[in-house]
Amino acid sequence: MAMTGVLRPAHCELRVLDLDETLSFYLNILGLTEVARDAAGRVYLKTSNETDQHSLVLRKADRPGMDNYAFKVIDEVTLERLESDLRAYGVATEWIPEGEMLNTGRRVRFESPTGHIFDLFASKAPAPDLRSYTNPTLFDHEGVGINPVRLDHWQIHGTDLDGSVKLFSEVLGFSTVEKIVTNDGKTDLACWMTCSHKPHDVAFVRDERPNTLHHLAYLIGSWEQLLRAADLMSARRVKIDAGPMRHGITQGTTIYAFDPSGNRIETFCGGYDYYPDMPMTVWTENEMGAAVFYHTRELNERFLTVVT
Amino acid sequence: MAMTGVLRPAHCELRVLDLDETLSFYLNILGLTEVARDAAGRVYLKTSNETDQHSLVLRKADRPGMDNYAFKVIDEVTLERLESDLRAYGVATEWIPEGEMLNTGRRVRFESPTGHIFDLFASKAPAPDLRSYTNPTLFDHEGVGINPVRLDHWQIHGTDLDGSVKLFSEVLGFSTVEKIVTNDGKTDLACWMTCSHKPHDVAFVRDERPNTLHHLAYLIGSWEQLLRAADLMSARRVKIDAGPMRHGITQGTTIYAFDPSGNRIETFCGGYDYYPDMPMTVWTENEMGAAVFYHTRELNERFLTVVT
Amino acid sequence: MAMTGVLRPAHCELRVLDLDETLSFYLNILGLTEVARDAAGRVYLKTSNETDQHSLVLRKADRPGMDNYAFKVIDEVTLERLESDLRAYGVATEWIPEGEMLNTGRRVRFESPTGHIFDLFASKAPAPDLRSYTNPTLFDHEGVGINPVRLDHWQIHGTDLDGSVKLFSEVLGFSTVEKIVTNDGKTDLACWMTCSHKPHDVAFVRDERPNTLHHLAYLIGSWEQLLRAADLMSARRVKIDAGPMRHGITQGTTIYAFDPSGNRIETFCGGYDYYPDMPMTVWTENEMGAAVFYHTRELNERFLTVVT
Amino acid sequence: MAMTGVLRPAHCELRVLDLDETLSFYLNILGLTEVARDAAGRVYLKTSNETDQHSLVLRKADRPGMDNYAFKVIDEVTLERLESDLRAYGVATEWIPEGEMLNTGRRVRFESPTGHIFDLFASKAPAPDLRSYTNPTLFDHEGVGINPVRLDHWQIHGTDLDGSVKLFSEVLGFSTVEKIVTNDGKTDLACWMTCSHKPHDVAFVRDERPNTLHHLAYLIGSWEQLLRAADLMSARRVKIDAGPMRHGITQGTTIYAFDPSGNRIETFCGGYDYYPDMPMTVWTENEMGAAVFYHTRELNERFLTVVT
Incomplete structure (x- = not known):
C-alpha cells in the first residue's frame, strides 16, 4: 500500500553549449551544488535539500535540449518488473549498466512514443552532504542563489x-x-x-x-x-x-x-x-x-x- | 502503482459540550461550512476546498474527545481486502452499514491497540459545493474565518x-x-x-x-x-x-x-x-x-x- | 519637527462610465466600502483600514479619468499658509467651501503645470466604521475582495x-x-x-x-x-x-x-x-x-x- | 515641510561581555557587516541595506547594556537649534567632537530623565558598500544570516x-x-x-x-x-x-x-x-x-x- 512503483523524477541529462557559463548559472543563480564530474566531463548537481547524489547532469554539446529523463522506482524488483512490463507492452528496452552514471545503479532505458529517452532506476548513492537524521539541526542552510527544494x-x-x-x-x-x-x-x-x-x-x-x-x-x-x-x-x-x-x-x-x-x-x-x-x-x-x-x-x- | 490502499484521513466524529457554541467556532472562526445535519442531531462540516461531502462531524456529548477516526481507501475491493487482512491479523472488525453516516458508504470499524476507534470506507457523496472541473474558475472564494485547505x-x-x-x-x-x-x-x-x-x-x-x-x-x-x-x-x-x-x-x-x-x-x-x-x-x-x-x-x- | 505641511494623498474624484458596474468593481473586487452618496449622485468609498471618511469618490461621466486629486494637510493654519504660498508663487487658487464634498472641510484648489486639478484640505469627518482606540480588537476584519490598506x-x-x-x-x-x-x-x-x-x-x-x-x-x-x-x-x-x-x-x-x-x-x-x-x-x-x-x-x- | 528635525534612530553603542562571541552573533546570525574598528577597540557594524557607515557599535565591557542611543537629525543647523532648545528646556548638553566616533560628525549629548544617554548628530560617512544610485542593480544581495533592513x-x-x-x-x-x-x-x-x-x-x-x-x-x-x-x-x-x-x-x-x-x-x-x-x-x-x-x-x- 502507500506509494509503490515509480517514485519521482530523479535526474536528467541536459545539453549545454558553454559548460562554464551554463554551470555558473546553475551553481550561482539557481543555487545547485556541484557534487562530482565524471570521466566524460559531465557535471553532477543537486539542491541542498535532495537526499540522493544528484538531480541534474550537464553535458557540453553543440545544441541545447535534454538527453534523457530518469525516474526513480522503489526497488530493484519493481525495476525488473517494469522492464518486463515495458517489453510485454511492445516497447524496446535497454539496460544501462551500473556506474555508467557515477554512483548510480543500472537503468532501464526506453523511448517514449513522443521520442524522448526515459530511464528507470532503483538505486543511487546518497547525497555527500546528507545531514544527520538523529536530532537533526534544521534550516541552518543560508542558501546560495534561488536554492530550490x-x-x-x-x-x-x-x-x-x-x-x-x-x-x-x-x-x-x-x-x-x-x-x-x-x-x-x-x-x-x-x-x-x-x-x-x-x-x-x-x-x-x-x-x-x-x-x-x-x-x-x-x-x-x-x-x-x-x-x-x-x-x-x-x-x-x-x-x-x-x-x-x-x-x-x-x-x-x-x-x-x-x-x-x-x-x-x-x-x-x-x-x-x-x-x-x-x-x-x-x-x-x-x-x-x-x-x-x-x-x-x-x-x-x-x-x-x-x-x- | 502510484497510490493504493489507504488514501488519507477523511473525517472524524468529535464530541462537543455546547453544540451551538462549538459549532460557531468551527463555522465562523475556523471557517468550515455546514453541509448537513442527520436525524441523530450530528452536524456535518467541510472546508471550502474538500471534494467529498464532509470531514468533521460534531456530536453533542457530556465530555469532549473523539468518537472515531476515518480513513478513505481507494475502492470497495481494497476495503474488503483490508477488512479481511485485519481479521487475519487478529483484529475484530465490524461493518457499519451505508447510510449510518449521511451519504457515506459502508465502513469497516476496528479498535487500535491504543484504544481508538478507526473506520475505513471507500465511498462518500461529493461535496455539494463542488466546483466545475471543466475550465474551472479558481480562487474565487473569499473565505470565511481561517479557511483551511x-x-x-x-x-x-x-x-x-x-x-x-x-x-x-x-x-x-x-x-x-x-x-x-x-x-x-x-x-x-x-x-x-x-x-x-x-x-x-x-x-x-x-x-x-x-x-x-x-x-x-x-x-x-x-x-x-x-x-x-x-x-x-x-x-x-x-x-x-x-x-x-x-x-x-x-x-x-x-x-x-x-x-x-x-x-x-x-x-x-x-x-x-x-x-x-x-x-x-x-x-x-x-x-x-x-x-x-x-x-x-x-x-x-x-x-x-x-x-x- | 516630525511631519508637517502636506500629509498624504487623501482622496480623488474618479470619472466612471457605468456607475453601477464600476462601483461593483470597487466594492466587490477591490473591496472598498460605500460610505455615502451625495445630492450630486457621487459615491464615497473607503478601505476598511482608513480612518477618514473616504478616499475615493466616483462620478458618472461620459469619459473616464480623474477630476481632481486631494492631499490632506496637517491643520487649517497650514492650509491658509499654503494657499498664500501658492498665490505668492503665481498659481491661481480657489476656495471650495466646506460641505461641497460631504463632511469635508474647505479646500484650496489649484491647477498644476501638467494640467491636473489639485485640492488641499485639513479636515474631514472620521470614518463611520472607526474602531475603538482603547484596548482595540485588531485584525478581526475578514475582508471583502482585495481589501487594500x-x-x-x-x-x-x-x-x-x-x-x-x-x-x-x-x-x-x-x-x-x-x-x-x-x-x-x-x-x-x-x-x-x-x-x-x-x-x-x-x-x-x-x-x-x-x-x-x-x-x-x-x-x-x-x-x-x-x-x-x-x-x-x-x-x-x-x-x-x-x-x-x-x-x-x-x-x-x-x-x-x-x-x-x-x-x-x-x-x-x-x-x-x-x-x-x-x-x-x-x-x-x-x-x-x-x-x-x-x-x-x-x-x-x-x-x-x-x-x- | 515633509520631514524635519530628528530623522531616525541611527546608531547605538552596546556593551558586550565577550567581544568575539557576541560579534560572531551579530555578524553570522543577525547578518550585520563589520565596517571598521577604532583605536578604542570598538567594532562598527551595519546592515547590508543601511546607507550610513554604521548602526551598531560594540564595546567590550564587564556588564551588558547600552552606553548611548543616537538619533540623526536633518542638518547641522537643526542640530544647533536642538542643542539650544535642550538647554533652554533645562537639560545639560555636551558636544562630543567630530571623530570621537569614526567618520561621524559632532554630537550633542544629553541625559534623559529616565537616565539614558542620548546623542544627536547630523553627519556620518556613507556606507563603504553603498550601491550605485544610477540605474541600480537591486536585490543582488544573497544575505548572510537574518539580514535585517x-x-x-x-x-x-x-x-x-x-x-x-x-x-x-x-x-x-x-x-x-x-x-x-x-x-x-x-x-x-x-x-x-x-x-x-x-x-x-x-x-x-x-x-x-x-x-x-x-x-x-x-x-x-x-x-x-x-x-x-x-x-x-x-x-x-x-x-x-x-x-x-x-x-x-x-x-x-x-x-x-x-x-x-x-x-x-x-x-x-x-x-x-x-x-x-x-x-x-x-x-x-x-x-x-x-x-x-x-x-x-x-x-x-x-x-x-x-x-x-
Whole structure:
C-alpha cells in the first residue's frame, strides 16, 4: 500500500553549449551544488535539500535540449518488473549498466512514443552532504542563489502525445490529472501526469517537434521565495520568459526563464495535492490562456513556440 | 502503482459540550461550512476546498474527545481486502452499514491497540459545493474565518503505542516517518506515520490515558495564512496554546488552540514531501523540545498534559 | 519637527462610465466600502483600514479619468499658509467651501503645470466604521475582495513636467526620490515625489496629453496578498495589465489592472522608507524597462500608451 | 515641510561581555557587516541595506547594556537649534567632537530623565558598500544570516517616564503613538514615541531600574523572513525569548532573542504607518498581555523582568 512503483523524477541529462557559463548559472543563480564530474566531463548537481547524489547532469554539446529523463522506482524488483512490463507492452528496452552514471545503479532505458529517452532506476548513492537524521539541526542552510527544494517535473513535446500518455498510464501507473483538449473535445493537446501526490511529475504536449523539451522545473518553497528568485534573476540579467504568476493547471505559482544555453527552466511552487479519487480537470483550447497563465489569461508567443 | 490502499484521513466524529457554541467556532472562526445535519442531531462540516461531502462531524456529548477516526481507501475491493487482512491479523472488525453516516458508504470499524476507534470506507457523496472541473474558475472564494485547505491528521494517545504502530505498518501499509525515543533508544515514545506523501497522516503517542485525542489538524495554505489565523483567533478570544511556530518533526509550521469544548485543534502548514526511500528521523527524549517546538526548543506544560 | 505641511494623498474624484458596474468593481473586487452618496449622485468609498471618511469618490461621466486629486494637510493654519504660498508663487487658487464634498472641510484648489486639478484640505469627518482606540480588537476584519490598506499614490501625465515638479518642490515641500531622464541626462521624463516616508506620494510623467491619469494606486499589505489579488481579479475577469511583479523604482511590488470604465488601477505593496538624507536614484531612458518592470526588464506597449 | 528635525534612530553603542562571541552573533546570525574598528577597540557594524557607515557599535565591557542611543537629525543647523532648545528646556548638553566616533560628525549629548544617554548628530560617512544610485542593480544581495533592513528602535526603561516623554515631545518633536496606562487611567506605564511615520522610534517604560535597556530592534522585511530568522536562531542555538508573533501595539510582528552577552534583541517587522492626524491608542494595564503578545494575550515572566 502507500506509494509503490515509480517514485519521482530523479535526474536528467541536459545539453549545454558553454559548460562554464551554463554551470555558473546553475551553481550561482539557481543555487545547485556541484557534487562530482565524471570521466566524460559531465557535471553532477543537486539542491541542498535532495537526499540522493544528484538531480541534474550537464553535458557540453553543440545544441541545447535534454538527453534523457530518469525516474526513480522503489526497488530493484519493481525495476525488473517494469522492464518486463515495458517489453510485454511492445516497447524496446535497454539496460544501462551500473556506474555508467557515477554512483548510480543500472537503468532501464526506453523511448517514449513522443521520442524522448526515459530511464528507470532503483538505486543511487546518497547525497555527500546528507545531514544527520538523529536530532537533526534544521534550516541552518543560508542558501546560495534561488536554492530550490528539488527537481520537480518536466514538460516535453512530441507528435505522438496519445501514445506516450497511454504508455505512462498503462505500464508505469501514472494518472492524468489535468489536460487541455481541442474545443470540440476530440483531441488531447497536453496532459499533466503524476505518479505521486504531485499535480504532475511529467507533462506531455502535442507538438510537431519530437523529443523536445519545453522546460525542466525545480521546486521553490514559497511564493515569497519566487519573488526573491525573480529579483535575483533580474539582478543577474537572466532572461525571464514569464512570471511570477499563477498557473490555472496545477494551481502552482511559477517563473519561466532561460539558462545561458537557451534551455527553459521553471521555478515552480506549490500546486494542490493529488489523490486518485479526484475528478480530472479538463481545459478547452480557447481557455488555454487561463489554463497556463492564470492571471493575464493570455499566453505569450515565446512561451508557445520556443523548445530545445 | 502510484497510490493504493489507504488514501488519507477523511473525517472524524468529535464530541462537543455546547453544540451551538462549538459549532460557531468551527463555522465562523475556523471557517468550515455546514453541509448537513442527520436525524441523530450530528452536524456535518467541510472546508471550502474538500471534494467529498464532509470531514468533521460534531456530536453533542457530556465530555469532549473523539468518537472515531476515518480513513478513505481507494475502492470497495481494497476495503474488503483490508477488512479481511485485519481479521487475519487478529483484529475484530465490524461493518457499519451505508447510510449510518449521511451519504457515506459502508465502513469497516476496528479498535487500535491504543484504544481508538478507526473506520475505513471507500465511498462518500461529493461535496455539494463542488466546483466545475471543466475550465474551472479558481480562487474565487473569499473565505470565511481561517479557511483551511482540508482535514490533515490526528495526534492520538494511548498505552500500547507499539501495537498501534505495528498494526498500521503491517496491515494498513503506513510508514513511520519520524519518531521520538527514550534517551537509551530502547522505547518509542511517539511515532509519526504516513500512508501518503505527507510527513504524517496520524501520530501515535505513548500515554497512560488510552483512546485520547491530543489534537486534530486542518491544513493551512501558507505561513502568512497562519499569521492571519492567529490574529483572528486572538481577536475572537480563542485560547491559543502555542504558536505560530515551526515543528522540528515534519518541519511544518503550526498554531495550537482549543475549541470551546476544550478539544485541541491544530492549524498546520507545510512540512516536507515524504518518499519511501527517505531515512527515518529519530529524536531522543532530551531533544523533544526542539522536535516539537523548534524555535524555543522548550515545550509548555499544557501541551504535554492536556488531552481530551 | 516630525511631519508637517502636506500629509498624504487623501482622496480623488474618479470619472466612471457605468456607475453601477464600476462601483461593483470597487466594492466587490477591490473591496472598498460605500460610505455615502451625495445630492450630486457621487459615491464615497473607503478601505476598511482608513480612518477618514473616504478616499475615493466616483462620478458618472461620459469619459473616464480623474477630476481632481486631494492631499490632506496637517491643520487649517497650514492650509491658509499654503494657499498664500501658492498665490505668492503665481498659481491661481480657489476656495471650495466646506460641505461641497460631504463632511469635508474647505479646500484650496489649484491647477498644476501638467494640467491636473489639485485640492488641499485639513479636515474631514472620521470614518463611520472607526474602531475603538482603547484596548482595540485588531485584525478581526475578514475582508471583502482585495481589501487594500489605503489610497497610496497617483501617477499622472502632462506636458509641463518640470513646472509641476518645481511647484511641488518649492511650494508644497515635496522631494524627488527617483527619476527617469533621457540618456543624455538633460531632460527629466518622470519624477517620483514624496511628502512623507513613502517612496512616492505622486509621480509626474512627461506626456503630450495634459491632465491625464496613468493610474491610481491602493496599498496592499504583502506580496502574498498581491497574489490573492491577482487570483481574484482573474477569477472575476478583471483585465490585468501587468504583474504581479517588482518595480525597480520604489522597489515595491505591484499589479496593474483596469476598472470597468478603463481607468488603470494599481495594487501596490511595499517599497522602501524614504529619508531626506538618501541620494536620489536616477534611471536613464534606456534602462526604463528595468526601472518599471524590474523582473522582465521590458515594458509592455499598453502600459506605455494607455491613459485616461 | 515633509520631514524635519530628528530623522531616525541611527546608531547605538552596546556593551558586550565577550567581544568575539557576541560579534560572531551579530555578524553570522543577525547578518550585520563589520565596517571598521577604532583605536578604542570598538567594532562598527551595519546592515547590508543601511546607507550610513554604521548602526551598531560594540564595546567590550564587564556588564551588558547600552552606553548611548543616537538619533540623526536633518542638518547641522537643526542640530544647533536642538542643542539650544535642550538647554533652554533645562537639560545639560555636551558636544562630543567630530571623530570621537569614526567618520561621524559632532554630537550633542544629553541625559534623559529616565537616565539614558542620548546623542544627536547630523553627519556620518556613507556606507563603504553603498550601491550605485544610477540605474541600480537591486536585490543582488544573497544575505548572510537574518539580514535585517536597518536599525529600527529601542525600548528603554527608567523611573521618570513622564519626564522623558515630556522632553521628547516638547523639545525633540516626538509624538506618542500608543501607550499603556494603569487601569484607573491615571498613570502612564509605557509610551511608544515616533519622530517619523514609524509607529515608534523609541519606547519608554516606567521601571525602577534607570538607564536600562529592554531591547534594541532591527527591522525585518517580511513575516516569512521572520520565520527564517527564528529557524536560523534555533539552528544556531540562540535563546529565543518569545515569538514569532504579532504585537497589539504597533501591529508589527516580532521575535525576541538574546545575544551571547544577554542583551535582548528584537527582529521586528512591519507595523502601520503613523500620521499625526491619527488618534492615540491607549491600552490599560489589564490588557497588557494583548497589547504586547497579541496572539496568546499573555506575557511571559522573563519578558517582563529581564533588562540590561
